Amino acid sequence: MKLFDVYPLYDIEPVKGFGTYVYDASGNRYLDLYGGHAVISIGHAHPTYVEAISRQVSQLGFYSNSVKNRLQQELADRLGDLSGLNDYQLFLINSGAEANENALKLASFHNDRTAVLALHKGFHGRTSAAVRATDNLKIQAPINRGVEVTYADLDDLDAIRALLHTHKYTAFIAEAIQGIGGIHIADGEALLQVRQWCRETDTVFISDEIQCGYGRSGRFFAFQEIPDLEPDIVTVAKGMGNGFPIGGVLIHPRFKAWHGMLGTTFGGSHLACAAGIAVLQVMEKEKLIDKAGQLGTYLMDALKDNAGLVDVRGRGLMIGIELDSPVAALRKTLLFEKHIFTGSSSDPNVIRILPPLTIQKVQLNEFVQVFTELLSTTPAL
C-alpha cells in the first residue's frame, strides 16, 4: 500500500532524539528549533517522561471512558495548579483540532447558535468546524463550508462589535499569538474589548492556546499576559504530551456538563495521562515556563542586531523572524548544511522558532552565530 502523498517531505529521517537534538540513521545531529511543530515541550526522550510512559504501558495503557481513571483527575489537578485555572473543568481528547471542534460544539450547545467569528490568518485545525474557522479556503472541503464563519481583523473593532451584536455568533475564537499565521501577538486591549462584547451578547470566547500555550510564551497561557482576560474556553494540545497525542478543552465553571454531551474513545487514556502528567512535572521542576520567557527575550535581542531583518517578534520560545524576501532557501541551507530545524509559516518571509522549552543558551548562541553568518554571506536570500 502506498502512503497518501499529502506532505512535501524533506529528505531527512530522524531516528532518535535527545533533549534539543534529533539524529538521523548516519548519526548526524540536528538542532531542533522547530520542536516537531511546537510539540516537543520538555525535550526529546526526557528521562522522567520515558520512565512514566514505560511504567504505565507495562501496567495499563488503555481502558475506556466508561470506567474510573484516576490519572485523568491527577492530570486535571496538576494542570489547574500550574496554569492557575483550577476552577475550570477539563475534557480530554487527542489533538488540537479535536479540542477546537469540541469547544465549538460546547459553545453551540450553550447558546443554541451556529455561526462562528474567527480572525484573519488564524489556524484552528483540520476537522470540520475547526478548519472552517481557519482562514484558509484551500484546506476547506465543500463539506466543511456548511458552518457559517466570518473572519475579522482585530484592528477593526467597529466591525467586530457590529457582528457580535447581531447575536448570531455562537463563539469567537482566536489565538493570543498566531502561530501558523506568522507569529502575530494579538492586541491585548482589543481582545479585552471583544471579551466584553462576547459577555454582552452571550457569545462564547474561545482562546486557542494549542500552539502558544503550555508555557511556550513564558506564561502558562499566552492570554495570561493580558490582565483580567478570562476566556470561557481554552484549548490545548501540542506541548501537552511532548509528542504523545493528547489535547484538552478547559471549560469555565459556568458551563454544565450532562452525560453523553461530549465523548471520545481514546481521549484521556491511561497512557496519554501518564505522558501529560510527566510533562507538567518536568515543566514545574525545571521551571521551564520562566526559562522560556527569559531565553526568548535573550534570543530576540541577539537576533535584532542583524542587518537585513524586517522584524523579530514573539514571546518566549515562540519567535518569528521576518526577512524582506522568502525564507525557504535559507531554511533549507539551515537544515541541510547547518543541521538546524526551523519552522515555516503561511507568510513566506517568516521563519518560526519553536524549540523545546529545555533549550539552553549555548544552543541559542550556536543558532545566532550560524544565522548571522548566513545572512551576511548569502546574497539575495
Ligand SMILES: Cc1ncc(COP(=O)(O)O)c(C=O)c1O
Ligand atoms: C493554533 C492551532 N490550533 C489548532 C491546531 C491543530 O492542532 P492539531 O494539528 O493537533 O489538530 C494547530 C496546529 O498546528 C494550531 O497551531
